[in-house]
Structures are given as structure tokens and as C-alpha cells.
Amino acid sequence: MRRKISLVGTLAAVVAVVVAVQVWAYPESARQTKTGCATCHANPAGGEKLTVAGTEYKADHAKVLAAAAAAAEYVGGNKCKMCHIKEYKSWQESAHANAFGNLAKADAKAIAAVATALKVELKGAASKSDACVVCHVTGFHLPGGYPQADSAKTAAVASVSCEACHGPGSLHVKAAKEDKKKMIARAVSSSMCIQCHTTATSPKFESVDYMKRGVHAVPAAE
Ligand code: HEC
Ligand code: HEC
Ligand code: HEC
Ligand code: HEC
Ligand code: HEC
Numbered sequence: 001m002r003r004k005i006s007l008v009g010t011l012a013a014v015v016a017v018v019v020a021v022q023v024w025a026y027p028e029s030a031r032q033t034k035t036g037c038a039t040c041h042a043n044p045a046g047g048e049k050l051t052v053a054g055t056e057y058k059a060d061h062a063k064v065l066a067a068a069a070a071a072a073e074y075v076g077g078n079k080c081k082m083c084h085i086k087e088y089k090s091w092q093e094s095a096h097a098n099a100f101g102n103l104a105k106a107d108a109k110a111i112a113a114v115a116t117a118l119k120v121e122l123k124g125a126a127s128k129s130d131a132c133v134v135c136h137v138t139g140f141h142l143p144g145g146y147p148q149a150d151s152a153k154t155a156a157v158a159s160v161s162c163e164a165c166h167g168p169g170s171l172h173v174k175a176a177k178e179d180k181k182k183m184i185a186r187a188v189s190s191s192m193c194i195q196c197h198t199t200a201t202s203p204k205f206e207s208v209d210y211m212k213r214g215v216h217a218v219p220a221a222e
Contacts, residue, residue: 026046026192026195027046027139027142027195028195029057030142031140031141031142033057033065035065035067035068035071036067036068036070036071036072036143037071037072037167037168038051038068038069038070038071038072039051039053039054039065039066039067039068039071040053040054040057040065041054043167043182043183043184043185044068044070044071044072044167044168044171044183045072045163045166045167045168045169045171045172045183045184045185046167046168046185047167047185047186047187048187051068053065053066053068070171071143072167072168072169072170072171072172072183073143073144073145073168073170074138074139074142074143074144074145074146074157074163074168074169074170075144075156075163075168075169075170075173076138076144076153076156076157076161076163077091077138077156077157077161077162077163078156079156079169079173080162080169080173084162086216086217086219087162087216087217087218088162088216090216090217091161091162091216094213094214094215094216095213095214096159096160096161096164096214097159097160097161098159099135099136099137099159099160100127100133100136100137100158100159101158101159102136103126103127103132103133103136104125104126104127106126111126111132114126114132114201115131115132117200117201118131118200118201120132133146135160135195135196135201136158136159136160137157137158137159137160137164138157138158138159138160138161138162138163138164139157139163139164139168142168143168144157144168144170145157145163145168146158160196165185165188165192165215166184166185166186166188167184167185169183169184171183172184188215190207190210190211193205193207193210193211193214197210
């Protein structure tokens with residue numbers, strides 16, 4: 001009898017941990033801890049390899065962390081255009097490039113349907129409601145991300161731009177050519193996509209098909 005109860009307890013704990021990692025991983029961890037990605041990630045734009053602090057945080061989300069000195073900020077997709085024109089043009093043709101515009105012009109019925117699926121009650125325009133805006137922009141409430149005081153800067157981080165997938169790019173933009181790779185996250189896995197493509201917002205999400213349609217063309221490795 002006792003054994004059974006403790007097994008149930010263990011299972012519940014395992015489930016809680018799995019859920020916590022999903023919720024805390026990206027980029028909610030940065031919003032909640034109010035520290036740059038570089039505190040927990042070896043690459044200041046995020047990515048697989050964690051720092052010592054990141055590993056400690058993974059084991060214990062209540063851990064108080066000392067912020068890393070070199071933190072990258074979101075700069076907006078315009079800043080990527082001059083060096084990555086092919087990816088930029090291809091991205092412009094994807095649904096992500098219009099994610100904010102489509103939210104702003106969505107009809108009342110479509111808005112109500114998503115609000116119901118998300119179990120939220122909107123008090124004003126969807127494009128002004130944090131509950132909606134969070135996934136239709138880049139770097140929501142993170143340094144350099146959406147929104148900004150300056151309207152041109154805000155426009156550059158509206159919609160799902162480059163840095164929504166590759167992480168904040170200020171250090172990558174500034175870095176010398178030989179250091180650029182260390183300052184941006186190249187690998188974008190489907191576990192990144194499902195931070196926004198949840199079962200409520202994107203019930204048809206299927207990794208292979210969505211990767212094919214949702215990611216800009218990637219030229220064959222030179
Ligand atoms: C307080 C620590 C912390 C901060 C700050 C943080 N992360 Fe993370 N991040 C983690 C942990 C822990 C994981 C989970 C790693 C694992 O499961 O091995 C993770 C996972 C990720 C992943 C992998 C997601 C996936 O499943 O593919 C990405 C990408 C990522 N973070 C990006 C970022 C970016 C970008 C920022 C800054 C905006 C950031 N993180 C800030 C701790 C943090
Ligand atoms: C001044 C030119 C320049 C700007 C601006 C620039 N990049 Fe890059 N980027 C590069 C170069 C050069 C490389 C290749 C570095 C190498 O091969 O070592 C690169 C590589 C990358 C990679 C692949 C990294 C890898 O590990 O292979 C990604 C992803 C990337 N950039 C995203 C961005 C994003 C997002 C922005 C805007 C925030 C941006 N870049 C702005 C020059 C630039
Ligand atoms: C958790 C992230 C997330 C939140 C929060 C969110 N959305 Fe979205 N939204 C998405 C994703 C992802 C898609 C694309 C789904 C697909 O096509 O598979 C989408 C698509 C949409 C579309 C269809 C776009 C089109 O092509 O016309 C509308 C309309 C929309 N969302 C409105 C809203 C409204 C209104 C809210 C707030 C009540 C909201 N969203 C909150 C992630 C989100
Ligand atoms: C929806 C997520 C997403 C968005 C948005 C996005 N990318 Fe990517 N990007 C990817 C994926 C996935 C890859 C392929 C990574 C891999 O498998 O190596 C990639 C690869 C790249 C590479 C490496 C290409 C090469 O030839 O090696 C560059 C550079 C890049 N992206 C730049 C950009 C720029 C610039 C933007 C904005 C105009 C952007 N990305 C927007 C997901 C995204
Ligand atoms: C920051 C949130 C966010 C992230 C991260 C994200 N998406 Fe999206 N995605 C959206 C939103 C919002 C839309 C709806 C855009 C619209 O139509 O207005 C969308 C639309 C799409 C669509 C078009 C769906 C349709 O049927 O029209 C595809 C495909 C897609 N995303 C694939 C991906 C993939 C693959 C990734 C990961 C590599 C990814 N997305 C990462 C928010 C996100």
C-alpha cells in the first residue's frame with residue numbers, strides 16, 4: 001500500500017519536472033530570472049551548451065544566479081539583412097514575417113476562437129494584449145526585444161523575426177568574423193518551435209512539414 005502511494009508520488013514528481021523544463025527552458029527563463037541568455041548558455045544567443053550557472057539552474061529553478069557580463073540584446077531582423085540577404089528574402093515570404101500584422105487585422109471571430117482555445121479573456125485589441133502579442137513578436141519583454149520606446153525599433157522586432165529562432169544577435173552583429181559563430185544559435189530544433197506552436201495555438205503542428213514550410217531556405221553548406 002505504502003509502496004503504491006510513493007510510486008504515484010514519484011510519477012507526479014517526474015511529470016512536474018518534465019513540465020517545468022518545457023515551461024522554463026526558453027525564453028521564459030530569461031524573463032523570469034531577468035538575466036541574459038549568457039548567464040546560462042555558453043553561446044550568448046542561447047543553444048544547447050549550458051554554463052555552470054545554467055546547469056545549476058536546470059537542477060534547481062529557485063537558484064539565485066549572478067548575471068554574466070556579456071549579455072546579447074535583440075536588435076531586429078533589419079540588422080541581419082545586409083549580410084544574410086538570401087535568408088532574409090526567403091523569411092519575408094514566410095508566415096512569420098506577417099505574424100504581427102495578421103494579429104492586428106484578424107477578424108473578431110478568429111480572435112475569439114484563439115482566445116477561447118487559450119482560455120483568456122481579452123479586455124482590448126488583440127495586438128495590444130500581452131496574452132496574444134507574446135508569440136506574434138520577437139524577444140517579448142526581453143532586452144532590445146518587443147516593445148521598444150522607438151516605433152521604428154518596435155516594428156523591427158514585431159512579428160516572428162530572425163532572432164525569435166536564432167536568439168538575440170547584438171554580439172553576433174558586432175563580433176569579428178572569426179567569432180561570429182560563437183555569438184549566435186544556429187541549430188533550431190522543433191522544441192523551440194513548440195514554445196509558440198502549442199497544442200492550443202497550433203493543433204496541426206507536425207515538425208517535418210512545419211520545418212519545410214516555416215523556415216527560410218537554407219542554402220547548401222558551402
Ligand atoms: C536562468 C538560466 C537561463 C537563461 C537566462 C536562459 N536559458 Fe535557455 N535554457 C536554460 C535551461 C536550463 C535550458 C534547458 C536545457 C536542457 O534541457 O538541457 C534552456 C534551453 C534553451 C534552449 C533549447 C530549447 C530547446 O528545447 O530546443 C534554447 C534555444 C534556449 N534555452 C535559448 C535561450 C535564450 C535565447 C535565452 C535568452 C533570451 C535563454 N535561453 C536564457 C536556462 C536558461
Ligand atoms: C556584418 C555581417 C553580419 C550581420 C549583420 C549578421 N551576420 Fe550572421 N553571420 C555573418 C557571418 C560572416 C557568418 C558566418 C561566420 C562563419 O562562417 O564563421 C554568420 C553566421 C550566421 C549564422 C550561422 C552560425 C553558424 O554557427 O553557422 C546565423 C544563424 C546567423 N549568422 C544569424 C544572424 C542573425 C539572426 C543576424 C541579425 C541579428 C545576423 N546573423 C547578422 C555575418 C553577419
Ligand atoms: C503560445 C503562442 C501564441 C499565443 C499566446 C497566441 N498565438 Fe496566435 N498563433 C500562434 C501560432 C503558432 C500560430 C500559427 C498556428 C498554425 O498555423 O499552425 C498562430 C496563429 C494565429 C492566427 C491565424 C493567423 C493567420 O494566418 O491569419 C490568429 C488570428 C491568431 N494567432 C490570433 C491570436 C490571438 C487573438 C491571440 C490571443 C488571444 C493569440 N493569437 C495568442 C501562437 C500564439
Ligand atoms: C522559424 C525559425 C527561424 C527563423 C524565423 C529564422 N531562421 Fe535562420 N535558420 C533556421 C533553421 C531551422 C536553420 C537551419 C539550421 C541547421 O539545420 O543548420 C537556419 C539557418 C540559418 C543560417 C545558416 C544558413 C547556412 O547557410 O548555413 C543563417 C545564416 C540564418 N538561418 C539566418 C537567418 C536570418 C537572417 C533570419 C531572418 C531574416 C532567420 N535566419 C530566421 C530557423 C529560423
Ligand atoms: C515566437 C513564436 C514562434 C516561434 C518560435 C515559431 N513560430 Fe511558427 N508561427 C508563429 C506564429 C504567430 C505564426 C502565425 C503567423 C501568421 O500566419 O500570422 C506562425 C506560423 C508558422 C507557419 C505557417 C502555418 C500555416 O499553416 O500557415 C509555419 C509552417 C511555422 N510557423 C513553422 C515554425 C517552425 C518550423 C518553427 C521552429 C523552427 C516555428 N514556426 C517557430 C510563431 C512562432
